[in-house]
Amino acid sequence: MRTPGFSGADLANLMNEAAILAGRRGKEEITMNEIDDSIDRIVAGMEGTKMTDGKNKILVAYHEVGHAVCATLTPGHDPVQKVTLVPRGQARGLTWFLPGEDPDLISKQQLFSRIVGGLGGRAAEEVIFGEAEITTGAAGDLQQITQIAKQMVTRYGMSEIGPWTLTDPSAQSGDVVLRMMARNSMSEKLAEDIDHSVRQIIETAYEIARNHIRNNRDAIDKLVDVLLEKETLSGDEFRAILSEYTDISSIKIDRTPIRELIEA
Secondary structure, three states, X not given: OOOOOOOXXXXXXXXXXXXXXXXXXXOOOOOHHHHHHXXXXXXXXXXXXXXXXOHHHHHHHHHHHHHHHHHHHOOOOOOEEEEEOOOEOOEOOEEEEOOOOOOOOOOHHHHHXXXXXXXXXXXXXXXXXXXXXXXXXXXXXXXXXXXXXXXXXXXXXXXXXXXXXXXXXXXXXXXXXHHHHHHHOOOHXXXXXXXXXXXXXXXXXXXXXXHXXXXXXXXXXXXXXXXXXXXXXXXXXXXXXXXXXXXXOOOOOOOOOOOOOOOO
């Protein structure tokens, strides 16, 4: 379920990593824990130094739980696979999701839900700690959700502008002159309309994310307490706690494995 798009060589590398981990942990057999940790390492990087208890750790916990809650409560989003405070690469915490069943055909609802989920971390920081306390931790999230919103407007025709492509193929050319000509061919009015539509999508999604945080504060506080204690919550553990506070019975999780790599 977590290795869509992996080639045979990728899977062999994964199992080698898992075997090394099992050896380091004094085990005679590779377990799912080693495989899961090895996927994290391959996708997100080496495990970093764990954070000490304090304000930053609490803020990161709220940030990650914000992602998970907003994604889970927004129709169309992929289900949470796990939430962790174990830092990897440049990330101080991570929320992992299980890829959907069809990576090549993504609906407008799914794309919008990814924007809401991606903004969940920043929304949690703002609602819980105040606007003055928002951090740089959402930089990667903002870059990703802005790219999705731009693609919705300019490539997929999923905005009020209409169902047509607004980008000139020459804009992607390696030739500097062709790229400049493509930019100059777009009217100022159209450029303004694109910016307005992108901003409208993101602002609408951000308000939904903030409402999710405001309306589920008790659940979020509980999830953060458990996450701070355990440092990693599986998707099932996360949903079990969240279901104590709000109805998520309509959320269906497809556990059939898929072979393709989802692209966003």
